[in-house]
Amino acid sequence: MTRDRAAGAIAFGSGISDDHKDGIRWVDYRNISWNPVFCKRCDICVEICPKDTLVLRNDAIIEEDNCILCGLCERYCPDLAIEMIPEAVAAHEARAKEAPADPPGEAG
Numbered sequence: 001m002t003r004d005r006a007a008g009a010i011a012f013g014s015g016i017s018d019d020h021k022d023g024i025r026w027v028d029y030r031n032i033s034w035n036p037v038f039c040k041r042c043d044i045c046v047e048i049c050p051k052d053t054l055v056l057r058n059d060a061i062i063e064e065d066n067c068i069l070c071g072l073c074e075r076y077c078p079d080l081a082i083e084m085i086p087e088a089v090a091a092h093e094a095r096a097k098e099a100p101a102d103p104p105g106e107a108g
């Protein structure tokens with residue numbers, strides 16, 4: 001994800017995601033995109049998030065800190081109103097691959 005895109009994501013309703021050129025307005029945060037039209041404010045994503053990253057505030061789902069890109073919010077949203085941002089997922093996977101394996105002798 002580019003810095004410009006991350007900055008743009010902060011402004012609520014700021015634009016159409018690069019990933020959604022179909023004209024539907026999505027709000028891009030750091031790791032997820034949220035669709036204010038599809039979303040029915042059911043709070044499921046807020047409840048399912050293991051890191052308390054998502055909040056429903058001022059009638060909007062907001063991504064705050066600590067997202068671990070687990071994908072649960074996207075998977076459990078009944079209205080397909082959350083999508084993971086592909087660049088964020090790819091960067092997360094790259095970091096995971098670079099992480100050192102457990103040192104020998106640590107297991108067991």
Ligand code: SF4
Nearest residue numbers: 039040042043045077
């Ligand atoms: S689970 Fe989906 S529909 Fe429900 S509040 Fe979250 S984004 Fe909106």
Ligand code: SF4
Nearest residue numbers: 049067068070071073
């Ligand atoms: S991807 Fe996981 S950690 Fe990130 S906001 Fe969704 S449920 Fe929370």
